[in-house]
Amino acid sequence: xxxxxxxxxxxxxxxxxxxxxDPSSRVILFLPVLLQSMLFGYVATYDLSNxxxxxxxxxxxxxxxxxxxxxxxxxxxxxxxxxxxVSEIAPAIDTQRALMIVQIGPRxxxxxxxxxxxxxxxxxxARNSTTANSAAAYVGSVIDAFxxxxxxxxxxxxxxxxxxxxxxxxxxxxxxWNFMPALIATLSMLQTLMLTALSVAREREQxxxxxxxxxxxxxxxxxxxxxxxxxxxxxxxxxxxxLVTRYWFHIPMAGSPVTLYIGLAAFIVAxxxxxxxxxxxxANMQQAMLYTFVLLMPMMLLSGLTTPVSTMPRVLQxxxxxxxxxxxxxxxxxxxxxxxxxxxxxxxxxxxLLIAAVTLPAAAWLFRNRLV
Amino acid sequence: xxxxxxxxxxxxxxxxxxxxxxxxxxxxxxxxxNLAIGIALPALLILLFGYGISLDVSxxxxxxxMEDASPTALDVLSGLQLSPYFTQxxxxxxxxxxxxxxxxxVEAILRxxxxxxxxxxxxxxxxxLIVHGADxxxxxxxxxYVGGALxxxxxxxxxxxxxxxxxARDAPFGTVTVEQRMWFNAANTSTWYLVPGLIVLIMTLTGxxxxxxxxAREWERGxxxxxxxxxxxxxxxxxxxxxxxxxxxxxxxxxCLLAARFLFRVPFMGSLWLLLLSSVxxxxxxxxxxxxxxxxxxxxxxxxxxxxLTSFLPAMMLSGFLFDLNNVPAVVRYVGQALPATHFLExxxxxxxxxxVWPIVVKDFAILVAYALVLLTAARLVTRKRIA
Numbered sequence: 001x002x003x004x005x006x007x008x009x010x011x012x013x014x015x016x017x018x019x020x021x022d023p024s025s026r027v028i029l030f031l032p033v034l035l036q037s038m039l040f041g042y043v044a045t046y047d048l049s050n051x052x053x054x055x056x057x058x059x060x061x062x063x064x065x066x067x068x069x070x071x072x073x074x075x076x077x078x079x080x081x082x083x084x085x086v087s088e089i090a091p092a093i094d095t096q097r098a099l100m101i102v103q104i105g106p107r108x109x110x111x112x113x114x115x116x117x118x119x120x121x122x123x124x125x126a127r128n129s130t131t132a133n134s135a136a137a138y139v140g141s142v143i144d145a146f147x148x149x150x151x152x153x154x155x156x157x158x159x160x161x162x163x164x165x166x167x168x169x170x171x172x173x174x175x176x177w178n179f180m181p182a183l184i185a186t187l188s189m190l191q192t193l194m195l196t197a198l199s200v201a202r203e204r205e206q207x208x209x210x211x212x213x214x215x216x217x218x219x220x221x222x223x224x225x226x227x228x229x230x231x232x233x234x235x236x237x238x239x240x241x242x243l244v245t246r247y248w249f250h251i252p253m254a255g256s257p258v259t260l261y262i263g264l265a266a267f268i269v270a271x272x273x274x275x276x277x278x279x280x281x282x283a284n285m286q287q288a289m290l291y292t293f294v295l296l297m298p299m300m301l302l303s304g305l306t307t308p309v310s311t312m313p314r315v316l317q318x319x320x321x322x323x324x325x326x327x328x329x330x331x332x333x334x335x336x337x338x339x340x341x342x343x344x345x346x347x348x349x350x351x352x353l354l355i356a357a358v359t360l361p362a363a364a365w366l367f368r369n370r371l372v
Numbered sequence: 373x374x375x376x377x378x379x380x381x382x383x384x385x386x387x388x389x390x391x392x393x394x395x396x397x398x399x400x401x402x403x404x405x406n407l408a409i410g411i412a413l414p415a416l417l418i419l420l421f422g423y424g425i426s427l428d429v430s431x432x433x434x435x436x437x438m439e440d441a442s443p444t445a446l447d448v449l450s451g452l453q454l455s456p457y458f459t460q461x462x463x464x465x466x467x468x469x470x471x472x473x474x475x476x477x478v479e480a481i482l483r484x485x486x487x488x489x490x491x492x493x494x495x496x497x498x499x500x501l502i503v504h505g506a507d508x509x510x511x512x513x514x515x516x517y518v519g520g521a522l523x524x525x526x527x528x529x530x531x532x533x534x535x536x537x538x539x540a541r542d543a544p545f546g547t548v549t550v551e552q553r554m555w556f557n558a559a560n561t562s563t564w565y566l567v568p569g570l571i572v573l574i575m576t577l578t579g580x581x582x583x584x585x586x587x588a589r590e591w592e593r594g595x596x597x598x599x600x601x602x603x604x605x606x607x608x609x610x611x612x613x614x615x616x617x618x619x620x621x622x623x624x625x626x627x628c629l630l631a632a633r634f635l636f637r638v639p640f641m642g643s644l645w646l647l648l649l650s651s652v653x654x655x656x657x658x659x660x661x662x663x664x665x666x667x668x669x670x671x672x673x674x675x676x677x678x679x680x681l682t683s684f685l686p687a688m689m690l691s692g693f694l695f696d697l698n699n700v701p702a703v704v705r706y707v708g709q710a711l712p713a714t715h716f717l718e719x720x721x722x723x724x725x726x727x728x729v730w731p732i733v734v735k736d737f738a739i740l741v742a743y744a745l746v747l748l749t750a751a752r753l754v755t756r757k758r759i760a
Contacts, residue, residue, distance in 0.1 A: 022671075022674070024669070024671075024674050025673065025674060028674060028677045028678070028681070032677075032681045036681070036685065039689070039690065039704060039707065040689050042700055042701050042703075042704040043689055043690055043695050043697075043700045043704050043708070044689070044694075044695055045695060045699050045700065046427070046508070046509045046695070046696075046699075047508070047512070047699060048699060049698075049699050050698055050699065051698055051699075052698065067548065093555055094726060094727075094729040094732075095729060095731050095732060096718075096722075096732065099698060111546055112545055112546040112547075112548070113545070113546075114546065115545060115546050116546045117546050117547055117548075117549055118546055118547075118548055118549070119548070119549045119550065119551045120548060120549075120550055120551070121551050121552075121553070122550050122551065122552040122553065123552075123553050123555060124552060124553065124554050124555060125555055125556060126554040126555055126556050126557030126560065126725075127556050127557065127565060127721050127722065127725050127726060128565050128692070128696050129427075129428075129554065129557045129560055129561060129562055129564065129565060130427045130428070130562055130565075130696070131696040131698065131699070132554055132557070133428075133560070134512075136550075136552045136554075137513070137516045137517075137520075138516075139550060139552075140516070140520055140550055141516060141519055141520065141523075143548050143549070143550055144519070144520065144523035146548060147523075147527065147547045147548055148523070148526070150545055151530065151545060151547075154545045161448070161492065161497045161498075161499065161522055161525065161526050161529075162496070162497070162498055162499070163499050163500075163501055163518060163519055163522055164498060164499070164500050164501065165501045165502075165503065165515055165519075166500070166501070166502050166503075167502070167503045167504075167505040167511055168473070168502060168503070168504055168505055169504065169505040169506055170505020170506065170508055170511070171505065173503070173505055173508040173511050173512050173515070174508055175508045175509060177505065177508065178505070178506050178507060178508055190680075191677070194673075194676070194677065198673055202673075282405075285589075285672050285673070286403065286405060286406075286585055286589060286672065287403065287405040289585070289672070289673075289676050290405035290406065290408060290409045290582075291405055291408065293409060293413075293581070294405075294408050294409060294412065294413050294416075297413060297416075297417065298416060298417075298420060301417075301420050301421075301424070301425055302420070302424065306425070306694055307425050307426065307427060308507050308510065310432075310476075311426055311428075311431075312424050312425070312426075313423060313424060316420075316423075316424045333506055334506075337505070337506055338506070
């Protein structure tokens with residue numbers, strides 16, 4: 001028994017050395033994770049801010065000025081130009097100087113004074129339709145507020161109906177709050193999978209794997225020895241992202257760290273299992289790397305990282321059921337934001353353990369039975 | 373290919389280049405994993421992005437708890453049923469609704485308290501909306517939509533009141549409405565802007581990621597040293613390595629273009645020639661990144677990781693492909709602006725959806741040409757016939 005432990009320890013030590021002996025791989029395993037988590041944390045937002053817009057106010061009346069003041073006061077829109085003629089609209093949008101043009105007609109105030117409906121034109125650059133739609137929705141709510149205020153100022157009744165909104169788990173509804181916890185799982189998966197996929201393939205390419213097979217180590221022991229270093233590296237990477245999430249972006253953590261780490265461990269084991277299986281199948285490093293990537297891309301897209309799984313078509317939703325990243329992200333999000341316990345995330349935890357239970361023995365078997 | 377080269381040397385150049393290119397093509401085709409990345413993955417991505425990934429708000433379920441079932445309450449709710457994006461589900465009690473929210477069966481709860489009608493009559497009706505923050509974009513959409521529907525109901529109610537003369541007002545004052553027009557995306561679908569982004573992604577994949585391995589592999593295996601004793605020059609080695617991957621990248625581009633045109637019906641407003649030319653340019657940029665990394669690192673693992681980290685992930689996250697760069701802090705926006713992928717994306721999105729907008733076309737072409745020249749020259753300088 002002690003013998004076995006020593007053998008394993010020696011292999012784990014050798015694996016660590018082969019990954020970390022090179023200074024550039026030490027850097028590449030830890031620095032990018034930190035940089036990415038910060039950059040992506042800032043960039044990953046569907047929330048509007050700073051939308052450049054231009055105004056064509058043909059009415060030039062106090063009412064139109066009041067309306068525009070409402071728009072400027074939101075802080076979501078930034079007025080970049082005041083246009084003088086309709087002919088200036090197209091160039092402003094085409095060159096992306098303004099994302100949105102608010103056009104107020106010459107009879108705007110008269111129409112309102114007469115008690116009629118006055119419409120303003122909103123022209124949006126929908127080269128990114130998501131931003132365009134959010135901007136339109138936002139202008140709509142500003143106009144609603146403006147209407148209510150105007151009617152009240154002129155002696156109308158106070159709005160009889162109010163909507164009280166509360167958001168669970170994310171009070172200001174910031175995209176970053178659900179993106180960062182997802183990154184805790186995803187970023188570490190990217191590199192651990194690659195690292196494991198290369199571990200056996202590199203030895204195959206260099207011819208040292210045959211040497212490993214004739215040592216007293218059994219395939220299972222080789223598998224364990226090869227699985228532990230990338231697991232630990234993955235956990236360190238996750239911890240780095242976790243620290244950025246918690247202390248750089250100040251996103252409060254509702255769940256217990258113990259639950260989170262149990263979940264992360266299961267997630268990374270599943271990833272390592274997949275990586276080792278690819279590694280055992282690949283003939284050389286290039287194949288291992290490319291096959292990993294072919295697998296990683298769809299796994300990331302179908303994980304709920306950037307778009308929720310519930311908006312995908314039915315067939316793809318079923319496809320996500322074999323995707324460890326989907327369960328990993330869901331698990332980390334629920335533990336981190338909602339603070340749920342292990343029992344609640346069992347539906348995420350079990351598939352991860354199942355994936356590990358299938359892929360790890362498969363990899364060990366493939367070590368011996370696929371000799372290239 | 374210097375001007376001073378004699379005829380025989382130039383002839384030798386073509387012969388050597390031809391031989392080397394043939395070797396690279398064979399190497400590329402022999403390993404199926406190359407084609408998996410170059411051809412199969414792009415096809416898969418096209419289908420996933422075209423049919424699977426959508427940033428449009430779609431069918432979200434809202435639980436409605438009616439503790440007050442008066443006609444007025446029903447009237448208020450009727451305004452909510454018009455949207456195709458939301459499914460309304462009536463729930464008996466708040467407790468049931470909260471349980472459904474916890475299991476994510478519903479995305480939001482709309483509650484009409486038991487005293488809703490009486491409070492409304494007294495002028496301060498109150499509805500409660502609880503949204504699940506774990507998907508902020510959907511939550512915001514629900515919030516905006518419910519708010520808008522209620523504002524419309526209020527406006528209608530007020531109009532009816534005014535007609536009946538219930539509220540005395542000095543003068544009637546009209547309401548402002550918004551007429552919106554979406555330019556460049558008549559279908560109002562995220563697919564139209566995701567597909568141009570996909571072209572960027574796929575070309576980066578072949579150009580930078582796949583190519584990053586080729587020189588590093590030869591260094592690792594020692595076969596580059598074997599090439600050194602032959603008469604081939606570094607320029608020829610690099611050109612021979614670029615040509616096959618250039619072809620694979622352009623096949624990926626063609627596949628995207630065909631899918632965009634015939635599968636997703638994305639309009640091609642601008643010139644097809646400009647689109648082609650810009651993608652050839654970007655292919656050189658991506659190849660330049662890949663070759664530079666490959667020649668500089670001489671190690672397959674580090675090369676592939678560098679390619680991922682410096683070209684592919686930024687092209688996906690920081691180029692404005694998924695996330696609009698208008699919404700991010702200035703520093704991050706500058707990082708995004710420094711990437712060639714950002715400019716290529718802006719260029720093809722404009723060419724496909726908006727047309728030949730010359731100021732954008734000229735600016736982005738100039739930037740891409742500069743990047744291609746700098747990167748390819750750097751790759752050439754790093755590749756020397758010398759054993760490190």
